[in-house]
Amino acid sequence: xxxPQTVLKAVDTHTVGVLALAGITIVGMALWFQQAFVVARxxxxxxxxxxxxxxxFAHDSSYVARFNQWFGTYDHWFPKLFWFALVVTSLTEMxxxxxxxxxxxxEYPRLSRRxxxxxxxxxxxxxxxxxxxxxxxxxxxLYLIAFGLTVAVYPPFAFALTLRRQSLRGQSALMWxxxxxxxxxxxxxxxxxxxxxxxSWQWITLGVFSVLGGFAGA
Numbered sequence: 001x002x003x004p005q006t007v008l009k010a011v012d013t014h015t016v017g018v019l020a021l022a023g024i025t026i027v028g029m030a031l032w033f034q035q036a037f038v039v040a041r042x043x044x045x046x047x048x049x050x051x052x053x054x055x056x057f058a059h060d061s062s063y064v065a066r067f068n069q070w071f072g073t074y075d076h077w078f079p080k081l082f083w084f085a086l087v088v089t090s091l092t093e094m095x096x097x098x099x100x101x102x103x104x105x106x107e108y109p110r111l112s113r114r115x116x117x118x119x120x121x122x123x124x125x126x127x128x129x130x131x132x133x134x135x136x137x138x139x140x141x142l143y144l145i146a147f148g149l150t151v152a153v154y155p156p157f158a159f160a161l162t163l164r165r166q167s168l169r170g171q172s173a174l175m176w177x178x179x180x181x182x183x184x185x186x187x188x189x190x191x192x193x194x195x196x197x198x199x200s201w202q203w204i205t206l207g208v209f210s211v212l213g214g215f216a217g218a
Contacts (some may be wrong), residue, residue, distance in 0.1 A: 001139035002197040004074065008142075011078045014193050018078070021189035026085060028181025033092050035175035037099070045107075045170040046100040049157035050120060053100060054127025057093040059150050060086040062131065063143055079142060097124060107165070144190055144198070151183050152206050155213025173218050180214035183207065 011018050036047035048056075063086045070079040097120065105116040140146050162168065187207025190198040197203070 002142075002144070002195055004141045007144070007194050008074065008076045008078060010193050010195065011076070018189065018193055021185050021192070022078075022081070025182055025185030025189060028178050028183070028185055029085075029089070030178070032175055032178030032182055033089065035172055035178055037092070037095065039170060039172045039175055040096075040099045040103060043169045044103050045165075046096065046103050047170040047175065048096055048100075048154075049161045050100055050104075050123045051127065052154055052157050053093055053096045054124045055131060055153060056150050057090065057097065057124060058128040058131035059143075059146055060090040060093060062128075062135065064090050074142075082143070144194060145203075148186060148190065148203070148206060148210075151179075151186060152210045154179060155210065155217055158217055159213075171217070176214055176218035180211060180218065183210040183214055187211070 040047040046053075064083065067083065070076075070083045101117050101120050104120070105111065105113045108116055111119070134149070135146065138145055158171070162171070184207075187204075187210065191204060191207065
C-alpha cells in the first residue's frame with residue numbers, strides 16, 4: 001500500500017496539478033449529484049441504486065467523523081479540503097436516501113410503504129456494516145483507494161437497476177457525463193501523482209473500466 005506522508009509530500013510538490021485534477025473531479029461529482037437529484041424529481045424515481053447510496057453514505061460520513069485525523073494528526077490542506085467536500089456529499093446522500101424512500105415504494109407493490117421504508121433504512125445500516133469491514137481490510141489511511149471503490153461500484157449497479165426497471169427512469173446523459181468527468185479526474189489524479197500503489201495495473205484497470213462504464217451508461 002502507500003505511505004500517507006509520502007503522498008502528502010507529493011501533493012505539496014505538485015500542488016498546481018493536484019488542484020487542477022481535484023477541481024475537475026469535484027466539478028464532475030457536483031454535476032453528477034445535482035443531476036441525480038433533478039432527474040429523480042422529474043422522473044419520480046430514485047436515481048442511485050440503493051446499495052450505492054448506502055455504501056457512499058457510510059464511506060463519506062465515516063470520513064467526516066474522523067475530523068481530528070484530518071485537522072489534527074495530518075494537519076494538511078488536502079485531506080482538509082476533502083473533508084469539506086464529503087460534508088456536502090454526506091448531506092446530499094441523506095437527501096437521496098429520502099428520495100429512495102419517497103419514490104421507490106411504487107416499484108415494490110407487494111410491500112407496504114412502511115415495510116419498504118424500513119428495508120431502505122436496513123440497507124443503509126448494512127452499508128455501514130459492509131463499509132466498516134472493507135475499511136478495516138484496507139491499509140488506506142487517506143481514503144484514496146476507498147474513494148476509487150465508491151466510484152467503481154456505480155456502473156455495474158446502475159446497469160442492474162436499468163435492467164430491472166426495463167427503462168432509463170432515474171438517469172440522464174448529463175448525469176452520466178458528470179460521472180465520467182469524476183472518474184477520469186480521480187483516477188488520473190491518483191495515478192499521476194500518488195505513487196506506485198496507484199500505478200499498478202489493477203488500479204489503472206479499475207479506472208479504465210469506471211470511465212468506460214460511464215460512457216456505456218451515457
